[in-house]
Amino acid sequence: MKQYNHILFSIENSVARITFNRPQVFNSMNAPMRQEILEVLDICANDPSVRAVYITGSGKAFCAGQDLQEVTDPNGPSLTEIISSGYNPIILKIRALEKPVVCGVNGVAAGAGANIALACDITVASGSASFTQAFSRIGLVPDSGGTWTLPRLVGMQRAAALTMLSDKITALEAAAIGMIWKTFPDETFAIESLELAEILAKMPTRGLAYTKQALNQSFSHDLPAQLALEDKLQTAAGQTHDYREGVAAFLEKRKPEFKGE
Numbered sequence: 001m002k003q004y005n006h007i008l009f010s011i012e013n014s015v016a017r018i019t020f021n022r023p024q025v026f027n028s029m030n031a032p033m034r035q036e037i038l039e040v041l042d043i044c045a046n047d048p049s050v051r052a053v054y055i056t057g058s059g060k061a062f063c064a065g066q067d068l069q070e071v072t073d074p075n076g077p078s079l080t081e082i083i084s085s086g087y088n089p090i091i092l093k094i095r096a097l098e099k100p101v102v103c104g105v106n107g108v109a110a111g112a113g114a115n116i117a118l119a120c121d122i123t124v125a126s127g128s129a130s131f132t133q134a135f136s137r138i139g140l141v142p143d144s145g146g147t148w149t150l151p152r153l154v155g156m157q158r159a160a161a162l163t164m165l166s167d168k169i170t171a172l173e174a175a176a177i178g179m180i181w182k183t184f185p186d187e188t189f190a191i192e193s194l195e196l197a198e199i200l201a202k203m204p205t206r207g208l209a210y211t212k213q214a215l216n217q218s219f220s221h222d223l224p225a226q227l228a229l230e231d232k233l234q235t236a237a238g239q240t241h242d243y244r245e246g247v248a249a250f251l252e253k254r255k256p257e258f259k260g261e
Contacts, residue, residue, distance in 0.1 A: 006033035008058065009040045014051040014201035014260075015194070016044045020113075023059025028067040029112065031077060034086035041093040051205045051260045053097065054197035055120060056104040056190075065111025065134060079140075087112050087144040091119045095216055098209035100200040104193035105171065105180070110134045115144035118153065121212060122196060123180040125171035126189035131179065132168040152219060153179050204242035205260030210234075 001010065008019035018040055020027035044050045057063055070076045077085075094101055094116070103120035111134040117123050125131075133150075135142045142150070142163045150159035154177050162169070171183045184192040200208065210233040218226055237243055241261040249256035 004036045004040070006030075007036045007040065009036075009043075011047070011050055013198055014049060015197045016040070016047070016050045016053045017194075018044075018053065018055045020055075020057040020063050023057075023061070025067060026061035026064035026108065027057045027059065027113070028064040029086070030067040030070045031082070031086065034082075034090065037090055038086075038093065041090070041097065044099065045093070045097055048260070050099060051203075052099055052197040052201035053101045054104060054194055055101065055116075056193070057106050059107070061107040061113075062105045062109040062117060062129065063113025064108060065113045083143050087116075090116060091145040094119045098212070099205060100197070100208050100212070102193065102197040102200065104189065105129045105131075106189065108132070108168075111142075112144040115142065115146040115149060118149045118179065119145050122200075124189075124193050124196065125174065125180055125183050126186045126193075127171055127183050128186050129171040129183075130168050131171070131174050133163045133166050136164055136166045150179075202258060204237075204240065204246065204258045206240045207237045207242060210237050 004021075006020075006022055008017070008021050010017050018037065020029075020033070022028065022033060044053050066082065071079065071082065100122065101120040103117045103123040105117050105123065105125035106129060107126070108130050109117045109125075110132045114131045114133060117131075133142050133146060135146075141147070146163065147159075150162060154162070158177055161167070169179075171180070174180045175183050214226070214229055214233055217229060221229065242256075242258045245258060246256050
C-alpha cells in the first residue's frame with residue numbers, strides 16, 4: 001500500500017483507517033496533507049473491501065486546523081484556494097461517502113479540524129479532548145461546513161456562541177450538548193472508538209448508505225418529500241442481499257452474516 005507523508009492509511013477488517021500525521025504541528029493541515037486526505041477518501045469510496053472509515057489523529061492533537069504558516073507564506077495559496085480545493089471537497093466527500101465514517105477525536109480539535117470531525121457520521125472523543133472553533137480569534141468565518149453542521153447539532157444559540165466566542169469546550173461538554181455522540185476514557189479510547197468502526201463494517205453497508213443519504217437530505221425536505229425519499233430508499237434496501245440475510249437469520253434464530261451487498 002502507498003506510503004503517505006502527512007497521514008497514515010491502512011485497511012484492516014474492512015475498516016479504512018485515516019490518521020492525521022503531522023504531530024509536530026498538532027496535525028494542522030497544509031495543501032499536501034489535504035490532497036492526501038482527498039486521495040484516500042476516493043480509495044475508500046471505490047474499494048469494495050472498505051465497509052467503514054475511521055479518522056483520528058496522531059500524537060496529542062486530533063487536528064489544530066489550518067497551518068498558519070501556509071496562509072502567511074507570500075507564495076502560498078490564497079484562502080479561497082485553500083477552502084475551495086481542500087476543505088470543501090474533504091467535507092463533501094465525507095458526507096457523500098456511501099459508507100459510515102467514525103471520527104475518533106483523540107485530542108484538541110480546532111477550527112477546520114473541529115468541523116471535519118463534526119462532518120463525520122459518528123464522532124466520539126477521548127475524555128481529555130477538546131473542541132474550539134477558533135476562527136473569530138483571528139477575524140475569520142467558520143469554514144469546512146461549520147456554519148452548516150453546528151446549528152443542526154446544537155441549535156442556533158449555541159452555534160452562535162461557539163463560533164463567535166471561540167471558547168474551548170471539553171469532550172464531556174460537547175457530548176452533553178449533542179455536538180458529538182459520546183466520550184471514552186483516555187485509557188480505552190483508541191480501542192473503543194476503533195471498535196465502533198469495526199462493528200459498522202460488519203453491518204449491512206448498503207442499508208447504512210441509504211440511511212446516510214436520507215439523513216443528508218432531511219433538513220432540505222419537507223415531510224412529504226422526506227417520506228417519499230424513505231419509500232424510495234426502503235424499496236432499494238429491500239432488494240439487497242443483506243436484507244434477505246437479515247430476515248433469514250432472524251427467522252432461523254442465528255447471527256446474520258452480512259456482505260455489504
